[in-house]
Amino acid sequence: MIAPPATLQPVAVPRHAGEVQRHPGAPAGLRSVSQFLRKKPMGAFGAVLIVLFLGLAVGAQWFAPYAYDVGNTADRLQGPTLAHPFGTDANGRDLLSRVIWGARISVTIGFGAVAISTLVAVVVGVSSGYFGGWVDLLVQRVVDVWISFPALVLLVSLVAILGPGLWSTTLVLGILLAPGTARVVRSAVIAMREQPYVESARCAGAGHVRIVRSYVLPNISAAILVLATTQLGVAVLAESTLSFLGYGVPPPFPTWGSMLSGTGRAFMLQSPWLSIWPGLAISAAVFGFNMLGDALRDVLDPRLRGR
């Protein structure tokens, strides 16, 4: 086999190697945060964007000036005004409010999907990499099939089967994201398996569960965290694409993707801002996750830099 090139290389950093040196006087947590801000301004900017979106998502009912599903048809397709800073859509609904509520849907699906995919990937990747042999061979063939699917096909069919909705979209995206992470986890675990400290734990009589929990998982957790952050961006992007094609969370829920979808295009010709704000929101959110992921990788996992 060819060694996996250019993808994430397994990291073999001992458990406490990456830790910031503690100085007396300042709590370690605060210190590392301030260091992060100073050394990674773009990452910090990404983090600010993410915090902003999380805030909007959690407090949508307080931040949104209007309801997302009630509009006044007399006000339809208005340009930006003081009352409606982003304008209104074809049903007279306030676009700003809809974009804010859209954050809640994107964030919920994004975090849910990544949680599912990470969980599945860790179980699959660790068992495949740790045990090796025929378990690995069998599991990897399943992962092969999983990866060889055109993503969108699987998404569209699964959503159609489960019925469109918040939870089915989350579940389906989680299933879709899992195999890629599983591959990375597997190769990291394989590198870990032969480390002297794992061997010595085995000699000392530690069982499989204990070795995985105390020696393998802590050492790949940085790689998993970095990957999960980047995948949040991928999940948000995939969710909006799915909504755009009409397979996302159904109306009247305001998803960013469906606000841009085909049926609205006729109205966009009359009021172009309809096509701008939701797209800008998607891009900003994905940009934030990518920036944060990049910076986290540099800090937590220097060997993966730039990969």
Add this chain to the structure above:
Amino acid sequence: MSRYLIRRLVLLAPTLLGVSIVVFVLVRLLPGDAVALQLQDARASAADEAALRAGLGLDRPVYVQYVDWLATVLRGDLGHSFRSHQPVVQELANRLPVTAELGLIALVIAALVATTVGVISAVKQDTWADYAARSAAIGLLAVPGFWLGTLVVTLPSVWWHWTPPLRYVRLTEDPARNLSIVVIPAVILGLGLSGGLMRLVRTQMLEVLRQDFIRTAAAKGLAEHSVVIRHALKNAFIPALTVLGLQVAVLVSGTVVLESIFVLPGMGRYLLESVQARDYPAIQGLNLIFATVIVLTNLVVDLLYGWLDPRVRYA
């Protein structure tokens, strides 16, 4: 080498078989089956429905249907579309060139943009050009293709009353007109792919440029462009090639979206239509083709990798 190739080809079979089984079962789980959809307008009796079901072979157990389908596939036949009653092979043959053209142009654009910008960014590390290129790369990763497509279809028509040409002309009929239609979605698709690739080319270049043989090449008086392109880029591009191969799966999803926005009669749009109409043979055929393309590109990329980099050993 030949042993490796045979092993890889043998491993293709279970993968494709797995994909085909999953698709076969998935389409039959879709709510609202093909027969119900075909008869929804006509006032059909239960007997008509049963007759149609038997005619399409849908009254038999799923595993019998699958074995039958597999047998026809092995004879090079993908069955007949439920909608048009034409052979699926023919339906796909009509649409494949459209999607292949779109995808290939997009790949070429992605490779060209990513290499040029990535190399400049690496050679001029930590200058404004580098910062601009890196920000652009991250920006490109964040902008969804369907948004860019929607903007291109919408905004110019609002501002300048210009819309991109939306009536498709085949490449064989009028190459110039065909290219003018395909090039816009291809650029959007290509730019979307180029972001990640650009970052990879840059880091690989930075790594290679620090190697001893680069210093030697520079020391023996070679011109800078010769060092950068003939010595460094040749080595830096190999990992990028692998990633480009992996991007083919992303490309397939991209064509589905852009073909629907730009009304191109390709396989991506056909897929969405087929799912909507529950046209089982068409969906199965499309998935088999897509999966084969993805699996074969990965194989070709792996082989190319060893050919470009003789240090890689096949085992």
